[in-house]
Amino acid sequence: MIREFSLVDIYYLLLAARWTLALTGLAFLGGGLVGLLIAVLRVSPVAPLRALGAGYISIVQGIPLLAWLFVFFFGLPILAGVRVSPWIAAMVAFSIYAGAFLGDIWRGCLQAIPRQQWEASASLGLSFADQLRYIIVPQAVRVAIPPTVGFLVQLIKNTSLAAVIGFVELTREGQLTNSTTYRPFTVYIVVAAIYFAMCFPLTQWSRSLERTLRVSR
Amino acid sequence: MSLVELRDVVKRFGANTVLDRVSLTVEPGEIIAVIGRSGSGKSTMLRCINGLESIQGGRIVFDGETVNDPATNLRKLRQRVGIVFQSYNLFPHLSVERNITLAPRVVKGMERDAARDLASRALARVGLADKIDAYPDQLSGGQQQRVAIARSLAMQPQLMLFDEITSALDPELTGEVLKVLEQVAKEGMTMMLVTHEIGFARRVATRLIFMHSGRIWEAGPAGDVLAKPRTPELATFLDAVLH
Numbered sequence: 001m002i003r004e005f006s007l008v009d010i011y012y013l014l015l016a017a018r019w020t021l022a023l024t025g026l027a028f029l030g031g032g033l034v035g036l037l038i039a040v041l042r043v044s045p046v047a048p049l050r051a052l053g054a055g056y057i058s059i060v061q062g063i064p065l066l067a068w069l070f071v072f073f074f075g076l077p078i079l080a081g082v083r084v085s086p087w088i089a090a091m092v093a094f095s096i097y098a099g100a101f102l103g104d105i106w107r108g109c110l111q112a113i114p115r116q117q118w119e120a121s122a123s124l125g126l127s128f129a130d131q132l133r134y135i136i137v138p139q140a141v142r143v144a145i146p147p148t149v150g151f152l153v154q155l156i157k158n159t160s161l162a163a164v165i166g167f168v169e170l171t172r173e174g175q176l177t178n179s180t181t182y183r184p185f186t187v188y189i190v191v192a193a194i195y196f197a198m199c200f201p202l203t204q205w206s207r208s209l210e211r212t213l214r215v216s217r
Numbered sequence: 218m219s220l221v222e223l224r225d226v227v228k229r230f231g232a233n234t235v236l237d238r239v240s241l242t243v244e245p246g247e248i249i250a251v252i253g254r255s256g257s258g259k260s261t262m263l264r265c266i267n268g269l270e271s272i273q274g275g276r277i278v279f280d281g282e283t284v285n286d287p288a289t290n291l292r293k294l295r296q297r298v299g300i301v302f303q304s305y306n307l308f309p310h311l312s313v314e315r316n317i318t319l320a321p322r323v324v325k326g327m328e329r330d331a332a333r334d335l336a337s338r339a340l341a342r343v344g345l346a347d348k349i350d351a352y353p354d355q356l357s358g359g360q361q362q363r364v365a366i367a368r369s370l371a372m373q374p375q376l377m378l379f380d381e382i383t384s385a386l387d388p389e390l391t392g393e394v395l396k397v398l399e400q401v402a403k404e405g406m407t408m409m410l411v412t413h414e415i416g417f418a419r420r421v422a423t424r425l426i427f428m429h430s431g432r433i434w435e436a437g438p439a440g441d442v443l444a445k446p447r448t449p450e451l452a453t454f455l456d457a458v459l460h
Binding site (some may be wrong): 116118119120121122123124125126127128130135138139 | 267269292293295296298299300301304306307308309310319320323324326371372
């Protein structure tokens with residue numbers, strides 16, 4: 001049945017955008033936890049742990065996000081006999097993916113703190129965990145915020161890939177709307193505009209953070 | 218018993234031997250000045266003593282504990298060996314008070330009030346009692362270095378290592394830091410200092426060590442070593458720095 005593209009469709013697309021944001025939020029949370037662990041492994045004084053962190057990053061970054069989604073959604077039922085919902089599959093795949101990228105970004109930020117800060121704090125008897133907590137991370141956070149927000153923008157856009165496993169977010173809702181209205185141009189223009197409305201403020205924020213964080217202490 | 222003992226210490230960076238069988242003992246209360254060209258190994262020797270650098274041969278014993286033994290708890294040991302660096306290395310995101318109290322509070326579990334008290338006493342020793350709430354970037358180089366000294370002193374170490382702590386300062390600021398250093402020396406602290414301030418070394422050090430190509434080339438009472446160099450290497454070095 002073909003119907004006209006109307007305000008109601010825009011309303012539904014906006015509703016679907018909530019799931020884009022929800023998936024982004026969860027992926028950022030999960031990816032943030034994984035990323036924190038990976039970044040700490042990468043700067044650990046123990047060489048095998050550093051290698052473990054590096055291995056994780058190269059494996060995850062070497063495989064397309066789409067493949068991760070397929071692995072968890074279609075692969076798990078076959079391999080482990082577990083059926084997973086698109087929600088779970090998307091969340092896990094995106095967390096793994098975001099974890100690798102955030103881990104790599106944050107590793108760089110931790111390593112941007114001069115070696116002398118490590119030496120001075122070690123000389124005072126601080127443990128590795130205390131060095132990170134009191135000396136390195138507080139300084140690295142300032143460096144980390146702009147690229148992290150930048151990655152968040154990537155993440156929002158990349159959640160559109162979850163459409164392929166039937167996760168109904170903005171892009172999938174656009175496909176569904178198009179299949180009933182046959183107005184692809186209008187539909188996808190609206191979809192694009194909604195993505196832009198979510199990403200643009202973040203990009204601007206990231207830019208202004210870069211400016212302010214550079215000049216202040 | 219000696220406070221520090223280095224025996225046949227060898228340190229290599231790749232194929233480059235930086236310390237070549239260095240042996241030295243330091244008694245409690247001694248003030249040892251180490252002089253020598255850049256690259257002679259003097260800073261590296263200091264950094265080996267608190268385990269910032271690993272060694273490839275020999276042994277280093279501090280107060281009965283072998284620094285280069287993997288079983289030694291370096292964190293415990295470092296609480297008793299203070300080090301002050303050429304580039305101050307204050308924590309830029311923390312106030313002067315927090316710079317000083319962080320380790321006493323986190324490492325030794327000291328209460329907040331006691332730690333602030335400790336900080337103000339340590340700052341008084343370096344003549345900066347009024348800077349307790351300042352941030353490092355509000356201080357001059359000399360003041361930052363004095364805070365770094367106070368930060369080390371607040372851990373109440375048995376040994377203080379000073380690694381060219383005035384080399385980044387202009388002459389005026391050097392003076393104020395050396396004055397603090399002299400005061401600490403008078404209070405009986407055991408100190409090892411790598412320095413280019415020959416006059417200061419002569420006045421304050423109980424022993425002077427001249428290092429050359431990774432070895433202790435000459436050593437003895439500061440006055441004697443400086444007045445009568447026994448080797449051409451020291452004579453050339455003194456000629457270069459004194460003129």
